[in-house]
Amino acid sequence: GRRICVIGLGHFGAGLARSLARHCEVLALDSNMQRVNAIADDVQRALCLDARDQAALASVVSSDFDEAVVSIGESLEASILCTLHLVRIGVPVIRAKADSADHAAILRSIGAKHIVFPEEEAAERLALQMLNPNLLDFIPLGREYRVMDIVAPAAFHGRSLVSLKIRNRFGLFVIAIKRQDGATFIFLPGPDQVIEPGDILVMIGKENDILRIRDEPE
Amino acid sequence: GRRICVIGLGHFGAGLARSLARHCEVLALDSNMQRVNAIADDVQRALCLDARDQAALASVVSSDFDEAVVSIGESLEASILCTLHLVRIGVPVIRAKADSADHAAILRSIGAKHIVFPEEEAAERLALQMLNPNLLDFIPLGREYRVMDIVAPAAFHGRSLVSLKIRNRFGLFVIAIKRQDGATFIFLPGPDQVIEPGDILVMIGKENDILRIRDEPE
Ligand SMILES: Nc1ncnc2c1ncn2[C@@H]1O[C@H](COP(=O)(O)OP(=O)(O)OP(=O)(O)O)[C@@H](O)[C@H]1O
Ligand SMILES: Nc1ncnc2c1ncn2[C@@H]1O[C@H](COP(=O)(O)OP(=O)(O)OP(=O)(O)O)[C@@H](O)[C@H]1O
Structure with missing residues (x-):
């Protein structure tokens, strides 16, 4: 801390x-x-x-x-x-x-x-x-749930989503992946989706759980 | 405007x-x-x-x-x-x-x-x-994606999520289920989760796809 x-x-x-x-x-x-x-x-x-x-x-x-x-x-x-x-x-x-x-x-x-x-x-x-009532950040899931963009930690590079067991290990879900090229956007990536360096993971979950991903060892 | x-x-x-x-x-x-x-x-x-x-x-x-x-x-x-x-x-x-x-x-x-x-x-x-320097500021998925609560159609009652193949058939994801009792809230329901009458499904997907679920025949 x-x-x-x-x-x-x-x-x-x-x-x-x-x-x-x-x-x-x-x-x-x-x-x-x-x-x-x-x-x-x-x-x-x-x-x-x-x-x-x-x-x-x-x-x-x-x-x-x-x-x-x-x-x-x-x-x-x-x-x-x-x-x-x-x-x-x-x-x-x-x-x-x-x-x-x-x-x-x-x-x-x-x-x-x-x-x-x-x-x-x-x-x-x-x-x-106000301009976009569809905005995901304001899901009425409750205060402790958040939608956050997170840079894929090094430990995830080259790994498939299913092998990372993100849901089981962190109680989180990757709703989308945005690639470094700025144009590639993968909504609801499948279990075999491989994470690449520079990927941005759009995650839903509890704040504490999303922060735990950050502390993922290298 | x-x-x-x-x-x-x-x-x-x-x-x-x-x-x-x-x-x-x-x-x-x-x-x-x-x-x-x-x-x-x-x-x-x-x-x-x-x-x-x-x-x-x-x-x-x-x-x-x-x-x-x-x-x-x-x-x-x-x-x-x-x-x-x-x-x-x-x-x-x-x-x-x-x-x-x-x-x-x-x-x-x-x-x-x-x-x-x-x-x-x-x-x-x-x-x-400050707690997560990896965190990019919230960026919306884009206007055509929505989070919507829908009442589970009758065709879904008693069926498990995996048997309904919601992702494959509709390109959607159920992030949570809210039960009629008002107190039960299931975040990231697992594939074997059975849908009950009165369940509210919190879904993410394109608006048109979510609306297709609503029009699911009985
Ligand atoms: N009766 C009133 N009618 C219209 N405007 C008012 C009235 N009373 C106060 N205001 C205006 O409301 C504005 C905001 O109030 P104030 O600056 O006290 O709030 P604040 O909470 O410090 O604002 P912020 O944190 O957004 O800077 C001020 O510009 C003030 O002139
Ligand atoms: N010299 C000082 N040493 C320590 N604290 C101070 C000093 N001067 C002011 N403060 C404290 O700073 C705090 C914030 O200041 P103030 O309330 O004026 O700011 P503000 O911009 O209106 O705050 P906010 O918008 O966050 O409510 C106050 O609680 C005040 O007591």
């Missing part, structure tokens, strides 16, 4: 911390005690501190962390300072939520590797769903 | 209005003139008005609209009133952004058909991507 720090527990940060905490070790930070308390039972560790204070931050976050996510909204200063501190502390991957293109440019220039625009991304997805 | 009204032009509402405007006729509304001006070039129509004012709203929105989206954030009162007005005006599908479970419950009880939690949804997706 990886160690991730989430700073700023608004709707986005709190939601992220909770989702990640199911599979990783999460440290959740916020300067608002109520928000820290509200999440304390759902993450591995939750602390109240001001992320603008580098000493305070450095006392709980180190370069041993795998990633940090800065999801401080309203205060541009706090969002930027916090990101800078994390870069200095040496956290290898930093993601930051941005409020505008300019905000994003500043965050990138000081070292945030990935910028997130949560509301805009959610808006784009809802637009897709 | 459909006619959609988006009320509340924060990050989510503005993003949604712009995405939809590429394919539909969008009316964008906000009580803040600056936000209306900022979006005016990107949507078909943008107006400044207070959504709590039913007369003002009714002068620009009617039951001829296909959908409305209420994406007013901070003001619970405005979000709830606006939703109520839209219900009275007779817009057939209303989606509303909610701030909390309680807010969502209120919106649903007054007639919002779909509730959106944009930041939480974006957080869940980012969590998935």
Whole structure:
């Protein structure tokens, strides 16, 4: 499991911390005690501190962390300072939520590797769903079932679907395969279908099971 | 193209209005003139008005609209009133952004058909991507493929899935079976699964093929 720090527990940060905490070790930070308390039972560790204070931050976050996510909204200063501190502390991957293109440019220039625009991304997805009610991602199968595209792991290359026993071993189903050429699309591949390098498998199953495929040894 | 009204032009509402405007006729509304001006070039129509004012709203929105989206954030009162007005005006599908479970419950009880939690949804997706770098973002199978629930035709009762040869005869796949008791849910039913009267089959395939099953003779 990886160690991730989430700073700023608004709707986005709190939601992220909770989702990640199911599979990783999460440290959740916020300067608002109520928000820290509200999440304390759902993450591995939750602390109240001001992320603008580098000493305070450095006392709980180190370069041993795998990633940090800065999801401080309203205060541009706090969002930027916090990101800078994390870069200095040496956290290898930093993601930051941005409020505008300019905000994003500043965050990138000081070292945030990935910028997130949560509301805009959610808006784009809802637009897709509204424009195409057939969209598979929104199957009413229930929350724990997902449709996901996954790059075929190396362990699957050259193997037929039936030999991989995906349904028996993972409780999953490959609804389609998209090939690297971008044009080949195989719907409901048969059991003898051989998986090739670069294949994208469109899978249905429970989130945990789909993630287990990722951890398939080489 | 459909006619959609988006009320509340924060990050989510503005993003949604712009995405939809590429394919539909969008009316964008906000009580803040600056936000209306900022979006005016990107949507078909943008107006400044207070959504709590039913007369003002009714002068620009009617039951001829296909959908409305209420994406007013901070003001619970405005979000709830606006939703109520839209219900009275007779817009057939209303989606509303909610701030909390309680807010969502209120919106649903007054007639919002779909509730959106944009930041939480974006957080869940980012969590998935962080946990599985193999994961490509959801890509639809394409418009002609559908997921549909159909009531098992009488010709299927008492038959096992493998004996029905659904994949070979119809090019379809049964991803799940929902039983009449409302509680039994069988994901990825096996080939020996016997279909019972009242079963609902969750099928994936081309729309025409799924409809052929419905027309299966008794
Ligand atoms: N200096 C700081 N140190 C730590 N946390 C901070 C600091 N400044 C703000 N925060 C926290 O960041 C969190 C998110 O900020 P805010 O709620 O303003 O953002 P938001 O963009 O509205 O969030 P969301 O859209 O995710 O709900 C808040 O819980 C706030 O307490
Ligand atoms: N009575 C009202 N009539 C019309 N628009 C309104 C009304 N009240 C608020 N709004 C608008 O709703 C928009 C969204 O509200 P606000 O910015 O508070 O939400 P938010 O949740 O922070 O948005 P986002 O997260 O999408 O950025 C604002 O542009 C605001 O001007």
